[in-house]
Amino acid sequence: MVIHNLDSVSSKAAEQERAWNGENSEWGPVAAKAMIEQTRHYPLPIGTRKMTMGDIYDATPKELISKVMLEEKVFETWYSGRTVLLGDACHKLNPSGAHGAVTSMHDALALANLIYALPSNPTSNDITQAFSEYQTERIPHVMESFENSQLLSKFMNRNITGWVAFFLMKGLPGWVFRITKRKMVQNRPTAGWLQEVDVRGTVAPDVSPSTEKARAVFWERQQGGFK
Template sequence: MGDACHKINPSGGHGAVTAMHDAITLANLIYSMPTKTSEDITAIFKEYQEERYPAVMESFKNSQVMSKVTSRGITGAVVLFLATRMPMWLWRIMLAKTVRFRPQVGFLPNIPLQGSVVPVVSPSEQKARALFNRQQHAAASI
């Protein structure tokens, strides 16, 4: 999980975030596994990879930019110059892209949306949430 799986430059601060998102995704998938067979375990790791790859690649690209900002020399100076003079509307677009991946644990009560960026709801969260809601409904009808 995190830096152990994803080679991301630490200056971007994405290592711990990817580790937490990886853990949430795996927890949701393990929770929603129909059986504990090796076929199901293999299937959830495939789902995990398909789900996490786009977000991790975005973090990787962001960490590359951060490594350029922190590098010494002309490249770092130019990137830092541009970044500190970027219009606010462009910063908002860039920040919205970085915070849209906010997975939730699907087998706990849902956390209401706060803020202005609508998060991407992950497939693993949807699966775990559907199972959790079915179990809650079944428990309430007893």
């Protein structure tokens, strides 16, 4: 994947306006071909011979090459009535942070836990409460991933901001990275409706409210009870 950062907010607005007006030339085969020509010289530090993005382009069927706009946003509304969103539908993260898939899976786990914990004949209020608890649990972790992804995206900028960010990152002491990594792995919800597994690793996970709620219902049902 090749990422081209827009120069300013105004240029992004112009791109969006063209899309809204049905002017989709930016996303067609002509625009993709222009993008290929602009980036085919990018070096690839892989393999035993000197390679560039052009080698990948040449080996890829042209109909599989496309140009898309990447969005970065966290929506305020995640649910309404009996409809609820997860993953990219309610939070789009910059791919530089590589957090998109894991946040989506954590969303799914938290939501599944709370749905499992619903009574057998839930009311509309029960469902709304479950969705509210789901968003309350997930939003702090999503916002942290969102901000970290934005920070990491700065390292990919080929401008003064990118160089400054890269220089500062290289100068950070190791303990700062360890704290960051610890925070990243502490949030790991599990499926509360399955048999609990032993905690492994050197970092204990944070307590997941949805996991705890589903776990309590799981054990109640194991003992013969059912709401």
